[in-house]
Amino acid sequence: MSGEDLVARLLAGPRGRRLAFEAAATAPGGEDLRLAALAPATALDDGSTVTLVAVRGASGGGVPSLDDLRPAGLPPGPAGVVAALARVEVEALASGPDPRPTLAAVVDTARSWQPPEGLDRLLAQPAVRDALAPALAAVLAHPAAASWDAPVQRGAQRLVQHGWADEPPPQPSLRDRADPREVVARWCADLRAAESAAAGRPPAPVSGAWWCRPTAADGALATAGDGPDGVPWALDLVEDHPGDEALHVGAAVVDPEARVVEVRSAAGWAALTAAHPLEVTSSRGYLWSMATGGLPGEAGAGRSRADDRWVVPDVDALADGADGVHLTVLAWLETSGRALPVPGRPGTRTFLGGWDPDATLWLRAALVEQGAPRTWRRDDRDPGRGWRPDGDG
Numbered sequence: 001m002s003g004e005d006l007v008a009r010l011l012a013g014p015r016g017r018r019l020a021f022e023a024a025a026t027a028p029g030g031e032d033l034r035l036a037a038l039a040p041a042t043a044l045d046d047g048s049t050v051t052l053v054a055v056r057g058a059s060g061g062g063v064p065s066l067d068d069l070r071p072a073g074l075p076p077g078p079a080g081v082v083a084a085l086a087r088v089e090v091e092a093l094a095s096g097p098d099p100r101p102t103l104a105a106v107v108d109t110a111r112s113w114q115p116p117e118g119l120d121r122l123l124a125q126p127a128v129r130d131a132l133a134p135a136l137a138a139v140l141a142h143p144a145a146a147s148w149d150a151p152v153q154r155g156a157q158r159l160v161q162h163g164w165a166d167e168p169p170p171q172p173s174l175r176d177r178a179d180p181r182e183v184v185a186r187w188c189a190d191l192r193a194a195e196s197a198a199a200g201r202p203p204a205p206v207s208g209a210w211w212c213r214p215t216a217a218d219g220a221l222a223t224a225g226d227g228p229d230g231v232p233w234a235l236d237l238v239e240d241h242p243g244d245e246a247l248h249v250g251a252a253v254v255d256p257e258a259r260v261v262e263v264r265s266a267a268g269w270a271a272l273t274a275a276h277p278l279e280v281t282s283s284r285g286y287l288w289s290m291a292t293g294g295l296p297g298e299a300g301a302g303r304s305r306a307d308d309r310w311v312v313p314d315v316d317a318l319a320d321g322a323d324g325v326h327l328t329v330l331a332w333l334e335t336s337g338r339a340l341p342v343p344g345r346p347g348t349r350t351f352l353g354g355w356d357p358d359a360t361l362w363l364r365a366a367l368v369e370q371g372a373p374r375t376w377r378r379d380d381r382d383p384g385r386g387w388r389p390d391g392d393g
Contacts, residue, residue, distance in 0.1 A: 111240055160249050192278070224358040
């Protein structure tokens, strides 16, 4: 596959576009990009997000508008964003600092329980989307990005359990955990029950269950590998990161005989769902239609998806022939946040939410624990790396 093909694939989704924008804003010449996008993005926002702005005085002494913050020399609206992108020295992104912090910021903004932000709607406009291509191509050319398509790291899996502000994160361990096979079977059974209970009821315009797989709260076991910098991906590539300052990281290796399904693209996710579909239209369809900008009357909405049917992979059925499912970083960037058509099922879509980049969901017991957990802490002295294990420097 050519680099141009990969760029086009990633720009088809909100996460790939956001990565290009955030990277461009940090590159030389990108200083004006955020302010250029502020007014047009806010105009497209539906009010579900909050923008905090430091307002400078308006010319003429009146109440300043967001457009007053637009950098001099840039036209208003999306055209100003395109012009600001043209000023960016994108070549620096291919050889500059590791793009991991930018990638982590994009993952953190993936909030699949609410409508797209105004900025994401702005970046989806064709002229802006096309102008993002050079920045994204440069990011993908960075040596660190070569690992984003890597398969599961069988010799280095990390188990991280995140805590909350008012309680310490738990010590991760494979001991005394529920059998993954039982967890996925129970989750699918509960999902079928929820779908049956919701059938025939009008959808409530509120948030609810939005994840596409069993989570830690369900007892699910998910692990991830290390980035090229040696830092576990699961420390910061986390959707809606809870903000932990210190985390315990368990180490494990994968059984050599384990069968791991690799999801490397949006097409791969859709094909996996088509092979093992589990209906979730009544229990998740409204929320996912909202999250992908497809409800009638939404600002910037395309064709309404309110009447579509929705499915997720039946992980219980998958467990009959696989021990785990691994999602590459590139697959997450291409797939997350999109309403993807399911092959062979007209009018049916699938959605990826609540599945972090490089995470492997284990359907059966296939890991061997290696030693005691190690504590990692945020390290602001090294923003490129971001985390450091206890005892290391």
